[in-house]
Every structure is written in structure tokens, then in C-alpha cells.
Amino acid sequence: MSDRLFRPETLAIHAGQVPDRETGARALPIYQTTSFVFDSAEHAAALFNLQTFGNVYSRLSNPTVAALEERVAALERGRAAVASASGMAAEAMALMTLLQQGDHVVAAGALYGGTVTMLAVSLAKFGITTTFVDATRPDAFAAAMQPNTRAVFAESLGNPSLAVLDIAAVADVAHAHGVPLVIDNTVPSPYLCNPLALGADIVVHSATKYLAGHGTTLGGVIVESGRFPWDNGKFPGMTEPSAGYHGVKFYETFGDFGFSMRARMETLRVYGAALSPMSAWQILQGVETLPLRMERHCSNALAVARFLRSHPRVSWVNYPGLDDHPQHALVQRQMRAVGGAAGSGGVPGASGLLAFGVQGGLAAGVKFIESAQFMSHLANIGDTRTLMIHPASTTHRQLSDEQQLAAGVPPDMVRLSVGLEHIDDILWDIDQALAAAARA
């Protein structure tokens, strides 16, 4: 056994899975079972007491799901991971493990809408408050910190704002106040960005997106770095005997994966949003090719962004991979360049999402969407297929014009999740849909 530190391309295929002990099966078996037998009453007691490690019930752990958990932990260069039924379930698991009534969160402002609702509405019902700040200004995070702040939450690359977070700077803000930085790393995927290596403490993923990559399966994962000092006095749930799991002190007993164990045993076990083994297996089929796919998503998205920037029927383009994007330097600093260094065939690892404005406003935006031939009009991102949505007429249509602008959604805005089709075909479909929009 060597002590080699394997590269992500190798980890994406191997981490978390060795050949099956019983059969030698090389591919990952699907352990489609709710429960696992105990060898004896004593064995059962030891498992429940966490004195020996093993599977009891698939709401807590399952061997197929564990392969996904360890693989994402390895790709994120983290200590441990816990999977969940969806990306939203992963966020809920991270936040509900961290927070209790009376706590406060400082969060980036232009987050994915579902996350905003979780923080501003759902967690508020339980007495947890959130202050939203400009994601591009670390000083705004610092200004919003309160004595009862217990978490800072942001996206590494915003959806749909495409704001790039200065992860190291915001981690410094969080740590100066003794609280963890939680990063939603869904849009870059662990291949393009490793927030834990930049100072973040917990990463959450919607595995539904680039990790799976095929648009067939919902799933989520949380990963912890193993470096946060939970015994700093602000997190008694990590250091005091657990009322939710018969007196275990999670940090003292499990050390640098204590948060993951607590998330699994107190939150996942109780709220029940577990990932099914079949879904874990399907997601892992995608993870094996994550590095290859991200490379093509990035190069296709950059080509689309450049095409749109020079297109006469496009009023603006927002893609952090463009060299004139205001946060382009930050992209180059904290995200992996793919396909070689910039200037020698490589492109910045800015992922596959971009937004642009169709000349002609709302009506032209709608006509563009309706005129596409193979680009799909739907709400997901991170699929092999190119996906598009016109937020002003769909996800944000209940808001006034002023509210839409405040949310970063002008009426002419179209968001693309650039897929893996041939770039010439993608540019053709965009061009013919823009021509149709101009005739509207």
C-alpha cells in the first residue's frame, strides 16, 4: 500500500470502492436492502452504541451509498461525507445539524431560490434568522456578523447570478468569529473547485447536477474538512452529551469526522431524507466521467460566451470564464484550468452556466426559448444536454419588474446550462433562435 496522493481523475473512478469482498465484483454492487442482520444481541447493541462500525438500516447508512459518500469526500479533499435524497436535503442536513433556535446565519444574497426560501422562510419558522449580503464583497459578510451568528453560507459560483465567491477571504471572516463557512459547490463541481482546500469547513452538493451529469437522478452530499475547532464554546451540540443519540459526545468521540457522524445520527436518522442505493449507484456512474465532462462543459460554455459577446442580437453576456468578467481573476485563482494552461489550449474552469440578454426584452426572450430546436426549456442544470430557462417568464414571473431586477433577473435574461453536444450544433441552435427572436 503506497502513500500516493491520487489525482481527481483517478479518485473519480476508484475512491470509495474496492472489489466486493464476497464475489469479487469489480463494479459497485447495488445493495438494495432496507436492513442488515445482527450477528447477535451483543453485536446489535455494539452497533447501536457506535462501538463497532456497521450497517443497521439504510436510512442511516448503506454500502452502495457509502461508496458515493467516500468518493465525493475524496474529490473534495475532505475528511468525510454524508449523502442525502437531494441537494436541498443536503443543505437542510448541514444547516439543521449546525443551528438551533436563536441562531443567526450570514448568507450570500443571490443564492439559488430554493436556498433563499429555506433560510428566509423555512428555518425562520424555527427561530433561525438570516442576513443576506452581497456575495462579491467579503467586507459585507464581516459587517453582518452578530454575536449569535453560527454559520456563513454561500455558493462558490452563484446560480443564476454567476457571482464568484472569494472563498479564502470569506473563510477568514467566518473563522475570525469562530463559525464555519458552508459552501454550496454544486456549479463548479469538486473537479473545478475545492472550497475546503481554500478554507471552507463544510461543502454541500446537489449531486443531481454535474456530479451525476445525466439528468436522471436526484441526490445530495455534505462534506466536512475535519479542521473546524468545534470545541470553541459556540457549538455545545458537538461537545456536550447528545440528547438525540444517547449521550454521545460527537467531537470528543469521532474527532475530525464528528460533524459528519452527528449529521448522520442526529439529522439524517431523524428527518429521514436518505439517498436510495439505486440513486447512489446511478450518480456514481456519472461521477466516474466527471473530469472529462467538466472539461467539455467549460470549453463549450466559453465558446458560447464568446459567440454571444460578438452577436448583434445580444445585449450583454455574463460568464466568469470571459477575460473581461469583473471576477475573472478570482476564477483563475481558485478554479482549475482545464485542457491545459490558458494560452496553450486550456480554458478557465468556470463551469457550464452562463446568462445573456436578448435584444428586445421580455417578448424576445420568450421567443428565443420557444424557437430552440434541441436546447431544452427546463429548470435543471448540469445535464449532458444544453438547457435553458427564461427566469422572467418562469421562475421569477410572480415578482414585479423592480423585484426581478433586485433579484438579478432582468426581463431579457436567458440562462444557459451549456451541454456536451458538438459546439457547432449548439452555436447553430442559439443563432437560429436569436434570429427567430429578432423577428418577434
Next chain:
Amino acid sequence: MHDNANAATDDSETQLRRILQRCKTIAVVGLSAEWHRPSYFAASYLQGKGYRILPVNPRYAGGQVLGMPCVARLEDIREPIDMVDVFRKTADVGPIADSAIALGAQCLWQQLGVVNLAADAAARAAGLHGVMNRCVKIEHARLFGGLHWAGVNTGVVSARRRA
């Protein structure tokens, strides 16, 4: 992140595997008889994996912990010891290290949160392996399979069946 880049230290995956494969008799200093204490978790796990656990704790001396006779001090153990596993405050490790060296142990292992650099240096100078701020149970489970269950990044990449 577990840094396993340097194979020369006792923290490397290779050395930890070697230590856990060779040290089969473990004196656990500060072993509690309370089932929910970390020392009990660790020792009962290791006992279940076939290790011989020798409890050392003046509180239970003369009685038994985990079915094994408990002694007050390391010097009271009347058989060869492979590893001394320390569940004590960092400040208390010095004399324990001296005893471990005198008794011919192969490894001085300081548990999570226990980091006595001088004791570690003394043990290494005497030819013992020295491990600090790690849990024997967690490392065993990480390297030999059990921790994979808990979604932990074990660092294992292999095309061979798990033993």
C-alpha cells in the same frame, strides 16, 4: 484533510498499518468503564477486532473493565506490552512515556486531543513508534475497512478485495 504525503513519519498510512498489524497487546491508560466514554468505545472496538486490551486506571484497579483485570499503573502489568494507548491529559503523558520505554513497548500512541511533543520525542528517541492526536479505533477502521461505512475518506485506492 489527512496528510499522508510523507511516508517517513509514523503518521503515514504505511506506518499506521504496520503499527496496527504488529501491536496486538494494547495497554489502555485511562480506560473508562463507562460505556459512553471515548476510551470505552475505542477499547471495546479493538477487543472485537482481536486485540488484547489491558486496562490501566487506578479508579478500577483490582476490578475488571471489558472483562479484563484492571491495574493502577503500567508497571503493574505482568506481560509484554506492544502498544501504550494514552487517554490522559497532555500534561500527564511524560511519566507514561517513560514507563512505556522501560517496559519495552513498540509504540506510544496519544489519543485525539493528546499532544505531548516531549513525550513523543522521548519515545521515538528510544526507538518506539510515536503517534499523536489520533484515535487507534478510527485509524484501524479507516485503514482496514470499517470507516468506509461512515463515508470517511479512507484514502484506499485498490483493485484487490478488502481482506
